[in-house]
Structures are given as structure tokens and as C-alpha cells.
Amino acid sequence: MLFGMDAAAISLVFAGAASGTLGSSGAAARVYDDLQFTLGEGPCLDSVASRAPVLVADLANVNDVRWPAYGPAMLDHKIRGIFAIPVVLAGEFVGALDLFRAKPGELHVEHLAGAVVAAELAGMPLLDLMHSDLQAAADDPDSGAWAEFNALSRTEVSQATGMLVAQLGVEPAEALVRLRAHSYATNRSATDVARDILDRRLYLEAD
Amino acid sequence: MQPDKEGNVTDTPRETRVLDAVVSLVDKLLDDFDVVDLLTELTERCADLLDIAAAGFLLADPLGQLRLLAATSTQTRELELFQLQADEGPCVECYATGHPVSVADLRAATSRWPQFVPAALEGGVASVHAVPMRAAGIVLGSLGLFGSRPGELTESDLLVGQTLAHIACVAILQEHPPTPSTVMPQLRSALTHRIVVEQAKGFLRERFDVSVDEAFSLLRRYARTHGEHLTDVARQLMREPSSRPALLERMTELAHG
Numbered sequence: 420m421l422f423g424m425d426a427a428a429i430s431l432v433f434a435g436a437a438s439g440t441l442g443s444s445g446a447a448a449r450v451y452d453d454l455q456f457t458l459g460e461g462p463c464l465d466s467v468a469s470r471a472p473v474l475v476a477d478l479a480n481v482n483d484v485r486w487p488a489y490g491p492a493m494l495d496h497k498i499r500g501i502f503a504i505p506v507v508l509a510g511e512f513v514g515a516l517d518l519f520r521a522k523p524g525e526l527h528v529e530h531l532a533g534a535v536v537a538a539e540l541a542g543m544p545l546l547d548l549m550h551s552d553l554q555a556a557a558d559d560p561d562s563g564a565w566a567e568f569n570a571l572s573r574t575e576v577s578q579a580t581g582m583l584v585a586q587l588g589v590e591p592a593e594a595l596v597r598l599r600a601h602s603y604a605t606n607r608s609a610t611d612v613a614r615d616i617l618d619r620r621l622y623l624e625a626d
Numbered sequence: 627m628q629p630d631k632e633g634n635v636t637d638t639p640r641e642t643r644v645l646d647a648v649v650s651l652v653d654k655l656l657d658d659f660d661v662v663d664l665l666t667e668l669t670e671r672c673a674d675l676l677d678i679a680a681a682g683f684l685l686a687d688p689l690g691q692l693r694l695l696a697a698t699s700t701q702t703r704e705l706e707l708f709q710l711q712a713d714e715g716p717c718v719e720c721y722a723t724g725h726p727v728s729v730a731d732l733r734a735a736t737s738r739w740p741q742f743v744p745a746a747l748e749g750g751v752a753s754v755h756a757v758p759m760r761a762a763g764i765v766l767g768s769l770g771l772f773g774s775r776p777g778e779l780t781e782s783d784l785l786v787g788q789t790l791a792h793i794a795c796v797a798i799l800q801e802h803p804p805t806p807s808t809v810m811p812q813l814r815s816a817l818t819h820r821i822v823v824e825q826a827k828g829f830l831r832e833r834f835d836v837s838v839d840e841a842f843s844l845l846r847r848y849a850r851t852h853g854e855h856l857t858d859v860a861r862q863l864m865r866e867p868s869s870r871p872a873l874l875e876r877m878t879e880l881a882h883g
Contacts, residue, residue: 470818471811507814510821511865528805535810577821578838581828584864591825591864617828617838 422530424518428452431514432467458488462503463515470512473503477523499523504538509591570609579613587625647671651793664797665696673698679774682708684717685767715742720756720768727756731776752776757787761795819857826860
């Protein structure tokens, strides 16, 4: 399991409302994750709202009253530690990687670093989020996920994304997906496609 | 070359020693640091770089009363001089006005500070200076400097004192030293800001049919004119479609104005 955790899930939030679990490590993780949508509070919502990780070492700590409904519900499921790292897509905080652990305790620094990397990679559109190799991809600097992350993080790609938003009337995340799809379909790098868009040599068609 | 406290001539130019001090202090800020320890070192650097006898940081408590936070000297008499300034003296004045205070010859200031001056003169202090510590538009306290000889602080002395006072403010406000769990999210957040700014450049390039550079300068100009942060304007443009038309209208006025 990822980073010494007992369960992991990625959920998306739109317009401040939790809208669903995108992927999970198993049935239990899905239950833990879904519960925050039912109760309207939880780590994913908080981490997107604050644009920062939410790290709860021990839910049983009586001084911690951040989730009056979700906290006790998770304790019933024998979960003590909850850690949520926001997932960013095209510069937008779209959801979180939620990690659940039965044992209380701080998140180890190395695990936090790994979780941040995993959340970063999870922002890649269409990436198989709960792929069993996610941790391997995070640890391997030569993995395709990293190469893609680096390519899509380039300045030209962000600028072209902005141009597409203006041209197509779509949101940045969708614009990035369109750019990426075009680069796949034409077998060209995302940077080359971005440069063509910026230089007005290429127009992507509106739907 | 300048004589140092012991009257020796030092070979290293002050500029180098100032940069050395700044780098070393900022280096400490980026690691695990103790605030009192760091501020004490700051006062020592101050005394050395400004060729003065003693330096101390006085910070205002929530009631506006100055409290001694750190000082070069552990001598009781000098400590008392700093603490006496809770009521009157250059540091209190500096704190109250937010401007530097400089008294080249303390003997002429007896009527200004009837309690502080005699005590200071008796303690061997001949000149006093104070520079404000500021953050978020408020004065936090002041850095007091005591000289054993009469004399003015030069412009460059003041700049050095002000620089060290700024570092002290950062140290105080950064209450918790950075840890991996605070640094990583901050780095990520900084990079996310950049992505949104780049998107906004592309968006404006398309809308106004200008180069990417011109788009950026329009974005900056807009942010400055409206007293907003660049990243906030970019985020509003890219993330809030409903406020886009009004924002673009104001930008159009600015572009043609």
C-alpha cells in the first residue's frame, strides 16, 4: 500500500462541493472517501479549500474538533490517521489524494514527500490514478509519468492553455486535456503543439 | 579601511562583511533556528558592522509597551539602559513615529529624555540611534544602537541597520522554522501561481492580439493600477468566467488609455 497507509483514494471537488471518488485502493477506501460527500465535511474538501495538505495525526485527539460528524464516523471504521494532499490540474486545485491509516502518528517526512509527488502525478489528465505503479512512478525519475509531468509543466504549455481558454470558451483543465489529446493524436510533443498554438500556426476546433 | 571596535584596521571592506552577515543570517532563517539566539547574533553583527558599543531589539507587546528581546551585552548596566527605554528614549520615539531617530551627541538631549540621558551618559554611552522594525504596514518595535563616541550615523550605516532590522522582523514573524511539510506545499503553491499567470498571458495574447510579453506587461500594469496581486488577477481571469467580461473591459480601458 502507498506510503505505509491502509487505504488511499482520490476524490474531486467542483465549485466547493465534493463530487465524487475518482479512484480508490479498494472497497474500504471508497467507503471512507464517499463518507465525506455524504456528511459534507472531510479532508478532501478542507485541503482543496485551503489549497494545502491536511494532516491529522490522530482523529481520537479530543482537542481536534474539525470534523464533528466525519471524525467520529472514521473512528468507528478504526481509522486514526488521515492525510490529504491536494491534486492540482492546470493550476487549479481540483481534488485531493486522501490517505487513511489505522495507527495514529505523524506522517513520516519521506512519506509526505512521496504523497506530494503522487498527488502531483495524479493531476496528469487521464492518468490511471490508482494504478498499482503509482508509487513506483513517483520514485522513478525516468518514468513516463514524470516525463509527461515535466512536459506539461512547461511555460509554453501553460500559455497555450490560456490561449485555448480564450479561443474555445472552455475551462483551463479542459483546454489542457485538448492540447494533450492533440499531441497524442499527431504524435508530437506537447511543447511543439503549444508553440504552434502560440504562434497561431495551429487552431484546435471547438466542439 | 575602517578601524574596528578595538581600533584595529580591518582588511575586509564593509560591503563584504555586510553581505557575509546577511547571507549567514538568511541561511539560518531557512533552517531550524531559535529566534532569541538569532536576534542576539543580529545585535552582535550590528555592533560590529556599525562600529558601535551595543545594540538591542525592543519589541512592542500587545499593549504597545516595548520589551527587550535581545541585546549584545549581558552587562547589567547596558541591559538596564535598553529596558529603561520602555518609558522614554530613542527606541520609544522611533517606535511611536515609525521613523529612525539619531542623536549624535547625547549630552545635548538631557531635556528631551530627562531619565534616560543621565543614566546613559553614566553608562558610557555618547550617541544613540534607533531604526524601526516594520511589517504589514505596522511598526513592531525598534533596533536601538548605542555608541561610545559622539557621532552621526551615515546613510549607509542606516541602511545596514535597517537591513538587519528587516531580517529580525522576518525571524520574529516566521514563528515556526520551515519544515519539509511546510516547505513542499509552499513550493507547490508558488509553482501553481506561476502556471496560472502563464495561462493568463496566453489568454490575453489571444483576446488582445498582442505578444506574450505585451500580455504580461498589461497584466502587471493592471495589477499595479488596481493595487492587486498579479497572481490574484491572473486567477480571477482564468478561474472565474463570470467576472471575466468586467475584468476584460477594465483591461481594455487600460490598454487604450
